[in-house]
Amino acid sequence: MLTINVSDLSPAQLQNYLHYAIAPRPICLATTIDQAGNVNLSPFSFFNLFSTNPPVCVFSPSRRVRDNTSKHTIENILEVKECVINIVNYDMVQQVSLSSTDYAKGINEFEKAGFTMLPSELVKPPRVAEAPVQMECVVTQVIHMGDKPGAGNLVLAEIKRIHINEAILDEEGKIDQVKIDLVARLGGDWYCRVTPENLFKVAKPLTTLGIGVDALPRGVRNSYVLTGNDLGMLGNIEKIPAEEEIDLVRHLPSVKEVMDATIGDAINRQRELHELAKEMLRQGDCMNALKVVLLES
Amino acid sequence: MLTINVSDLSPAQLQNYLHYAIAPRPICLATTIDQAGNVNLSPFSFFNLFSTNPPVCVFSPSRRVRDNTSKHTIENILEVKECVINIVNYDMVQQVSLSSTDYAKGINEFEKAGFTMLPSELVKPPRVAEAPVQMECVVTQVIHMGDKPGAGNLVLAEIKRIHINEAILDEEGKIDQVKIDLVARLGGDWYCRVTPENLFKVAKPLTTLGIGVDALPRGVRNSYVLTGNDLGMLGNIEKIPAEEEIDLVRHLPSVKEVMDATIGDAINRQRELHELAKEMLRQGDCMNALKVVLLES
Numbered sequence: 165m166l167t168i169n170v171s172d173l174s175p176a177q178l179q180n181y182l183h184y185a186i187a188p189r190p191i192c193l194a195t196t197i198d199q200a201g202n203v204n205l206s207p208f209s210f211f212n213l214f215s216t217n218p219p220v221c222v223f224s225p226s227r228r229v230r231d232n233t234s235k236h237t238i239e240n241i242l243e244v245k246e247c248v249i250n251i252v253n254y255d256m257v258q259q260v261s262l263s264s265t266d267y268a269k270g271i272n273e274f275e276k277a278g279f280t281m282l283p284s285e286l287v288k289p290p291r292v293a294e295a296p297v298q299m300e301c302v303v304t305q306v307i308h309m310g311d312k313p314g315a316g317n318l319v320l321a322e323i324k325r326i327h328i329n330e331a332i333l334d335e336e337g338k339i340d341q342v343k344i345d346l347v348a349r350l351g352g353d354w355y356c357r358v359t360p361e362n363l364f365k366v367a368k369p370l371t372t373l374g375i376g377v378d379a380l381p382r383g384v385r386n387s388y389v390l391t392g393n394d395l396g397m398l399g400n401i402e403k404i405p406a407e408e409e410i411d412l413v414r415h416l417p418s419v420k421e422v423m424d425a426t427i428g429d430a431i432n433r434q435r436e437l438h439e440l441a442k443e444m445l446r447q448g449d450c451m452n453a454l455k456v457v458l459l460e461s
Numbered sequence: 462m463l464t465i466n467v468s469d470l471s472p473a474q475l476q477n478y479l480h481y482a483i484a485p486r487p488i489c490l491a492t493t494i495d496q497a498g499n500v501n502l503s504p505f506s507f508f509n510l511f512s513t514n515p516p517v518c519v520f521s522p523s524r525r526v527r528d529n530t531s532k533h534t535i536e537n538i539l540e541v542k543e544c545v546i547n548i549v550n551y552d553m554v555q556q557v558s559l560s561s562t563d564y565a566k567g568i569n570e571f572e573k574a575g576f577t578m579l580p581s582e583l584v585k586p587p588r589v590a591e592a593p594v595q596m597e598c599v600v601t602q603v604i605h606m607g608d609k610p611g612a613g614n615l616v617l618a619e620i621k622r623i624h625i626n627e628a629i630l631d632e633e634g635k636i637d638q639v640k641i642d643l644v645a646r647l648g649g650d651w652y653c654r655v656t657p658e659n660l661f662k663v664a665k666p667l668t669t670l671g672i673g674v675d676a677l678p679r680g681v682r683n684s685y686v687l688t689g690n691d692l693g694m695l696g697n698i699e700k701i702p703a704e705e706e707i708d709l710v711r712h713l714p715s716v717k718e719v720m721d722a723t724i725g726d727a728i729n730r731q732r733e734l735h736e737l738a739k740e741m742l743r744q745g746d747c748m749n750a751l752k753v754v755l756l757e758s
């Protein structure tokens with residue numbers, strides 16, 4: 165392991181490690197307005213949902229590392245305590261990047277980035293028409309992290325009204341995770357796009373409590389074949405099956421084949437049973453996988 | 462657009478929309494400890510980096526929507542104001558999910574999930590040995606969002622020491638965005654994995670200020686061929702080239718071909734020039750793309 169004291173790094177070095185490690189970060193394209201009515205649009209990846217009741221997002225227009233100046237977004241929010249949080253999809257990403265340019269105060273980044281202003285209904289800052297989801301928010305609190313270059317300013321924004329482009333909804337009227345086509349920020353110039361190829365599901369843990377990896381026999385926990393992910397799936401099963409149930413798994417053709425081929429060869433038998441269980445887990449058949457690994461242990 | 466007042470939704474409906482829209486969310490696998498020394502481990506996706514100087518992460522162990530109880534993590538943090546934030550990669554994801562099970566207080570989720578405890582150096586809660594990055598943190602502030610089911614508790618954690626598995630570093634000793642193999646949370650049971658296939662780069666906007674999409678001629682902005690992403694790339698160029706420079710692009714064989722094939726056919730000429738520019742943008746040749754779209758406009 166490389167061990168680093170944060171205080172031993174330059175701000176740029178520290179920022180580099182943190183941007184690459186704490187990722188992918190969702191993107192908030194925030195619209196704000198000053199008292200004179202000048203609109204500002206800027207993207208932030210120090211952003212997330214933090215509460216659903218009340219529904220609260222937090223984003224951070226940090227002090228610039230380059231010259232320790234404040235961003236127009238935070239100046240506007242201190243004048244008019246409202247914002248619209250626009251969600252960013254793949255089709256918008258180049259324009260969103262352009263909107264992060266440091267144009268002078270009073271310049272409307274909607275025009276520079278080529279986005280369309282859409283009036284909000286409850287708050288003064290306009291929405292981005294191109295965004296698949298637009299959330300009208302009231303800013304309830306701002307927390308300053310300091311006055312050094314890179315210091316964050318937490319903006320707590322309570323969501324009041326949500327607008328969703330119907331093209332991203334499924335038949336039940338819920339958001340379709342593929343259709344919304346989200347992007348996120350990582351380190352350096354990296355972004356990632358959420359596609360069917362990189363989406364996967366993990367069944368939520370049981371409310372009835374899984375047996376835990378610690379309930380598996382040592383030979384299973386220390387298997388050279390089974391990975392941490394395999395053990396995690398086995399540990400999520402509700403209870404260890406009874407001896408008789410375990411024994412019944414011997415009748416499965418795939419199990420019978422391993423048993424017949426490894427008579428008198430305990431080491432290879434265990435290895436092959438673990439490989440069979442691994443394949444069963446891959447196919448979602450967790451219970452038979454557990455029975456198989458418990459057979460000879 | 463579907464427009465929804467937040468107050469018209471049930472907590473579960475609202476949570477569903479927000480979890481699918483504000484994503485992908487990075488995952489914090491947080492280790493905490495109570496005054497008696499009982500260790501707790503639990504994952505949170507209401508988490509992000511919010512400041513780099515001081516380096517501050519925020520995560521939110523919310524009140525449970527199911528029964529409005531508090532999580533052990535927040536109880537522990539109120540007793541011992543320290544935590545370790547462990548970063549989650551693909552190989553850990555099933556065990557991380559298992560560690561989110563509501564085991565009784567005092568049960569160590571390291572054992573249930575099959576993770577290895579590694580002593581920290583500055584704080585009491587242990588690290589997760591399997592995590593590619595482990596950050597020892599001091600909790601500086603906790604902000605409660607309310608007492609209803611789903612109410613967040615913002616935990617502001619200042620990072621003091623960072624441990625990085627050297628296997629994820631590149632030749633320069635920086636984190637390799639592919640090797641770290643991050644995963645993130647989305648709506649429902651969805652996760653996504655960051656892979657070379659879904660990573661892409663967007664060059665940071667110029668510090669010298671791009672011309673902006675509004676500086677492009679109307680015929681370019683309203684093109685049926687060029688997308689918002691294409692316009693964003695064109696608007697990020699520093700200045701409109703001089704007439705003579707634009708004219709020189711006619712000598713490129715690909716441009717010459719279009720001009721020769723579309724004499725006296727202004728509409729098809731513009732369309733074909735835009736398609737050529739689009740291809741140039743795809744190949745990263747933004748300046749020639751700009752010259753091509755400016756040729757006949």
